[in-house]
Amino acid sequence: MSDRRTGLRERKKQLTYQAVSEAAISMFLERGFDQVSVAEVAAAADISKPTLFRYFPAKEDLVLHRFADHEDEAARVVSGRADGLSPLEALRDHFLDGLDRRDPVTGLCDNPQVLAFHRLLYGTPSLVARMYAYQGRSEAALARALDPGSRVTAQLAAGQIIAVLRILAMENWRRIDAGETAGQVHDDAVAAARIAFRQLADGLRGAAPGGGA
Incomplete structure (x- = not known):
């Protein structure tokens, strides 16, 4: 049961990574990377700014997350x-x-x-x-x-x-x-x-x- 819970938590975490990254990239493509703040990305993803930084240590990582698997x-x-x-x-x-x-x-x-x-x-x-x-x-x-x-x-x-x-x-x-x-x-x-x-x-x-x- 513990392994199952761990697996579920990990999948949920990965889904959060993906959702936040995709939301950020969409905003960056529309308005430009430097014109969008981290606070705006956090608000769009419905999470706090500190939570966002726990997932993505730097603003640039919101974009480069697409390279993480590579x-x-x-x-x-x-x-x-x-x-x-x-x-x-x-x-x-x-x-x-x-x-x-x-x-x-x-x-x-x-x-x-x-x-x-x-x-x-x-x-x-x-x-x-x-x-x-x-x-x-x-x-x-x-x-x-x-x-x-x-x-x-x-x-x-x-x-x-x-x-x-x-x-x-x-x-x-x-x-x-x-x-x-x-x-x-x-x-x-x-x-x-x-x-x-x-x-x-x-x-x-x-x-x-x-x-x-």
Whole structure:
């Protein structure tokens, strides 16, 4: 019974996170991030300001909550990879699959709502700065997946991999934001990803356990 109550509390907590974040993002998209106060978000979500800050330590986290599930995505891909597949091969295949699925995380998504969210994110300096903290946690999780001892070589490898994923996604988003469709960008995005992972494989060969592609 205790486990059931704990599970229910956790689901309720996650639903609250989601509801507050979505309400905040809707307001930010309509009026601009800097034009909406935390107090206004709390009122719209029908919670107190102190309660909101218990869920979201910073105003920027109201937006970046959408990335929370992706913080350890690279680490999960590496840890769950098939036998005989190197970490880079697994990450490459996962990214290529994301391009085919038009996963927003790859930047290759021309859904109007996704584009509006990305414009909010990349057009707000404080959000871009806060996003680096999320990427730092992604690097740390990936380094542990590459090497449980998290040696410096694994940390360096993780930093390079996460940087490449970010650059690929940003280039895809930049082209779509400039007016191209996801279909028009897709082939170039795939080619760029393959080149990037080949370069990573050449540079990281032997630097981390199973690092080569």
